[in-house]
Amino acid sequence: MGNYFNLYSKIIFVFSLSGNVLASEVTTIVTDVNGKALSEAVVYLESSKPNIIGSGSVKADIEQKSKQFNPLVTVVQTGSSVNFPNKDSVRHHVYSFSPAKKFELKLYSGVPASPVVFDKAGTVVLGCNIHDAMLAFVYVVDTPYFGKTDKSGVIKISNIPEGNYVLKVWHYALVKENTPVEKSIDLKSDQKLNVKLEINEASLISGR
């Protein structure tokens, strides 16, 4: 699959430079191999230099509404804490068996007393023990440069200092689970990239 990717990367990555020298922005369009836009794809850039930015303290919310996690995919920097406000009248039992973050929030209503801190990079799959259909992903990254694609599969990450980065794209329906597509880039100006992902159609969660 590596060869496959390399073959595509030559074709797919199209660089576009803009005027600002200090900080650039990277616009990534994520599609499947057929060119269909993929939303909820996580795109992030990891610097080859040691992370000097430090851990994030951003607080995020993953609410439960109509027996669904919302949003489906949440990207946070390591050290971020996430709240799980329950907007439903039924109670939920949120859990994760993922090695990146194992936890459970036993049956509760409203907002749990303390948020969950994700301090380890990796994919955390969230489920509700009493509602099997409930599914959400918390993608924990070790970089401040990240984002996820909108409905048209586009994500623009701004204010990225010049330098060498590895651009990684992850999607929950990747055929190669938990193996983000990577691309090294030498960022000197704004860039625009198209990334095509091999997607397991069956794993796609419709309408999200």
Next chain:
Amino acid sequence: MNSMKFKSIKSQIIFVFLTLIILIQLAGLIPLGISINKNAHASVQRDLQVGEKVFLNILDNNTASLQQGAKILAADYGFRDSISTNDDETIISALNNHQSRINADIAIFYSTQGEKTIISGNVSVVDANTAVKKIINNYNSNNKALDLEIFNGYPYQVVLVPIKAPLTIGWVLMGFKIDNSLAIKLNKLSNLDVTFIQKNSAGGWSAIASTFSGSRLIGLESSFRKIYVPSIQNSDMQVGDKTYGSRIISLSSGNSLVVVLQRSISEATAQFETLRISLFLLTIFGLFIFTLVTVYFSKVISLPISKLSEIAKEFEQGNYELVVKTDREDEIGKLSNAFNSMREAIAIREQKVTRLAYWDEIADLPNRYAFMIKLSKLIEISEEKNEKFTIFVFNLDRFKQINNIMGREFGDALLKNIGELINGSIRKSSDFSARVGADEFAVLLKGHGQKEGLAIVEGILKLFEKPILIGEQRIDISAGVGVASYPEHGKTDEQLLQNAETALASSKKRKISIVEYNPSLDANQQENLMLASELKFAIENSQLSLFLQPKINISTKQAYSTEALVRWTHPEKGLIFPDQFIPFAEQSGLIQKISLWMIEEACKVISVFKEQGLNLSIAVNISAKDLIDHDLPKKIFELLNEYQLSSESISLEITESSIMDDPSRAEATLNSLAEMGIKIAIDDFGTGYSSLAYLKRLPVHKLKIDKSFVMNMENDESDRKIVKSTIDLGHNLNLEVVAEGIENIGSWLLLESMGCDYGQGYFMGKPMPVKDFSPWLKSWNDRVDSWDDIAA
């Protein structure tokens, strides 16, 4: 039906009707049997279809149950927790726990992370991994189709459920072993026999679970191997001694495992068997009733017929007393009445026939047959009671002549008269008389010995002394009688009558009126019979010889002729006189040969005499039999020609009685002979009963007076008178008279004085052989020369 022969109408009727009813019943029972069979098959098919549904349902239920169990396990938080913490011990206990909840035979956990496999149940890791990976590849959460996996050679019905947290982190596989308990469970629900048959690695089929066991299972396997092709669904299979309707369902896509659902057809027909048996019993009962009715009716028809045939058998035995009683008006009644009238008619006719068989209509007496029956019955009785009885037979003298001369009607009337006379003089209560021959009567005197019998016989003979009057004709009769007594003279009917007849023959021969039987008579008769048989041989072998007795002309004293007499020189008995064999020669017909022989011999002798210069004629005796032979004149004529003799050389002598046997034919023969110029003499004249009127008509030339008159004429005046009147009578009729039996000169002289023409007797010469004749003639001539000396 034509080829079958029935001994009775009854069995015929019974056979026909019973065959009919059996055919009708079969016509019902056979289609019934067929439809029962059809129904049974249909019912088995229905059962099998239902069974298949039940079976599939059970499998579905199993699947559902497995799925549920596996899902519960897969969703269990604690279980997932232990997976995430790699707590294998907890994992296996959870597997055990959920496995036992649904009674699954295996439960397997397969982790997608690190490919870990944890097993509860008797399955190897390799097998488990292989199976799980295979199922994961084909996995479709919506597909609830039966999944079969082989573990340790046994098929398991399995389900695989993903463990989600909430993404799939592993799989739970749970399964039921397909074994006898499944078969039994299905059997309990569907009442079918269930067998799972699997294709083994070698490609052969073997049963892995079944409600059958032992030899039945082996039988099923072999039947299955014979009939199985993948497309087959329904089939009849032989298992042991039963036929099973079978449905074969393939359980795996590769046709490597099938289930055979079976139902015994015979068991299915069993419910109809009761119906069939009751119908069969009904048929038997119906047949029984029908047989009774048929037997009754056939008896009504055939019994009278059997009765009639029994009566007909009685008729056959001569019993006509049975009357067929009937008041029926149908054909059998008519037949019975016809039998009755037939019976009467036959009885009357038989009486007539019987009477004719036992009765002599002419004499109006019982006949010989009736006499024999009576005789044999009397012998039986006498033997028991030690009694005596006597029979006698008597024979009318001259009856043949009487019949010939007076006519048959007269003869019949005479017989009837005699019959009355005899019957009138016996005791009607005990004695019995019958006509046993043409002119022969027999009388049976019961309880009389010889002496008393003789007295009665003599009494009857006395009655005959009076002339019998028939019409206007009087007739004198006489009879010979033979007597035989029981038990001295014979102990059987045949022997008694034969002996009486022997005695009768002797009486006739000896001219004695009553002769009692004695064994010497038999001896005589037997000797005679023997001679008769030897006589023929004698003629052909020259044992006979010709003797000559000279005849002398009384007035000239010259020998002018000879009488030819026959002698038989028997090789053992010596010389036999004609008296002893001529009667039998007459009876047997040999007499004609003898007569011709004598004539020829005579011709030879005359020829010889002629050569010697002697001119003598020879007289030959001929019999009644010769007289009725029309060819006699011709034969004599031929002989005379042969020896070149004149007709005067031969003369013939005949007795009165020989003419009377058949007068008209005798007359014709004599006329022919006379025309040839042959002279004819009446021999033994005076002893017979010739009518002179009749004699006169015949061409006779001489009378020979019987020697019985001549021999005593010297001493007996009446004989003398007879001789004298006979000589006169002859002369008056222009006949020459010859006297026989001249034994002395006295007789000679008397005859000479009476004018008798010729003489013959010992005085002149005995019968002598031919060779002696010439010497005799010489000596006779010498005697004539010295006649005067003799006469003196």
